[in-house]
Amino acid sequence: MTDFAASARAATLAIRDLFPETPLQRNDHLSNRFGAEIWLKREDLTPVRSYKLRGAFNAMRKMRARAPDQGHFVCASAGNHAQGMAFACRHFAVKGTIFMPVTTPQQKIDKTRTFGGPFVQIELLGDYFDQTLAAAQEFCRREGAQFLAPFDDADVIEGQASVGVEILDQLGRAPDLVVLPVGGGGLASGVTRYLRAAAPGVEFRFVEPLGGASLKAALEHGGPVKLNKVNSFVDGAAVAKLGDLTWRHLDWAKPAQVHLAPEDRICITMLEMLNVEGIVLEPAGALSVDVLPELAGEIRGKTVVCVTSGGNFDFERLPEVKERAQRYAGLKKYFILRMPQRPGALREFLSMLGPDDDISRFEYLKKSARNFGSVLIGIETRRAENFAVFTGRMDAAGFAYRDITTDDALSEFLI
Template identity: 65%
Template structure:
């Protein structure tokens, strides 16, 4: 592997160490040539193909890892991506693979893309490369643990690893067990895609009915069957679930304070430190930062989610009387730090009251709670739709 790309650094982070009263180190997988760990599994699986073409279905890091390895090994690769894949991801995959890679856009949904890739492999004899449910891929991802032990001089006290399909966590844990170097392990999933927690409850992999795809690198509806063979030994209480809104706070902090660009999945392990509290005080902790392929066009969405989670931004539907001065009466209720970020009103000619959609930002969540108290004191009618999933998707 070293002939193809260098080891990623294991760096102590003073900011996180001071905050959590621990010795916190980051395994920086965001610093590989493709800005994620995915090229490790791709390398290990593809080095035994002996010239055979390879295909995968992915719109993200797996596609880029496979494409980069195709160029390094001189293999033909066909990357199947959904038609809805952002152009930036398509362009990066094409740049990594160059003339060795063909990109095919198939289907509006990933299941259609996956079916097309597998069907093409069956017809052409190409090797289908799963992003996580493949023993060679799992073994390749274990190289993160190999490097960690070498760089740290042994295992940490606590290891925090994100889980999506389970390839990385299964590879690392399998290797550490074999070496007799197992630290305490905490696995981390996004709250909207906790497929490992569901599998541990049922005793086998299950398919989640709904998945929040915001953490696109780890929000997987079903844990891989092979990874679960390794991870089924993990105690359920050692699998943490991170709320997407809080994760956005962590992404912003790492960018603004540390200058580290992390994708949502790449920040999972760091965010989970908030839940560990006294468990890690005074101990050496390694967090695996799995990737940094962050599209900055998503930054407004990250900021929005972070503010809503922190309570510094709220959306209300107000029932306002249709009379002159009614809006002025409401504006006088606002505090000195309250800022209107959105306002929509349509006067109804046949009604005494109209509805107003209003978004308000503040520097302190207490200010917005005080605003609600003042509105209640005047008998105003409103509905807080900040966390309403349906209205949030359709309106906000």
């Protein structure tokens, strides 16, 4: 066994002081659907509902061993890393200062404060994360505190490797395939580095959000590159640039092993897991399950482990998740319609709707024109093919309309 594998096992043993191993559960619903043995490694069930606690705890443990007098730790995070560090600070009874953007939802601030208790101070600085990070690093230099990186750190990676240690121990054998979500690459680095040493026959697939494909970009360019734009919906994995250290642990991967998950499709997976299995996953936590339909042809009859990395989902976002899911599935569309300004025009339009169609939004955008008025209309239906019938009827009746469902610019302002 390599030195890293031995260190990962030592980290796993130390983590037992903090919480028991998270469940590795065979999921009957997914197994039956794909004709495979699908197991979920439930990192959404740690005390802070994400795997981030592992890396934060291990890094803090090893830093304190190297510098026993260090009693002040700092991080910059608006999510799971902040909560993991806060929990670790309370465990070790050390001071923690956590920098968060001013725009951080109050729910995340409150949860971080709850996990850290009196040992944690939260500073809200910066409208954007880059500003928050700069403030945290400057604070470290000024105060002599220890910065705790979210993923690009050897001790953090070693802590995340404990997920791989537990998978092998709990399954009792090596799986055929492990599916891992990727943000900055800490989890993927740790798990793959351990399993490649302890179970060399295991294959890997990686999943990134379509709007934050930092690993894919690094593999295509031969090194980490900063993405020009990042979609922040999958906030737990929306990272603009893969870490330099995590890149060195993942540079062996092939671009074909990295799958990209559209943000709206992830919403379908989140709702399915919630409604069918009663499992609450945040967007990043659903990535490994979301990609299974793309892998269906190669996983039949195999043993597959999907790491569900987090379950910190704010239910105030549920309407947005449902909306995104419906639009991706083709069950909801938005149109701008030129409505003739004459008696009976609205009645004529309503007669074009089928028995499964329902108006979810109707709003006049401009009704000062003498002959026509512009209307924003949202329609839900039970089957995607119903829209072809509906638009066919509008075409036949001579109604002028524009489908803006996938028009990002108009959707942002109107929907």
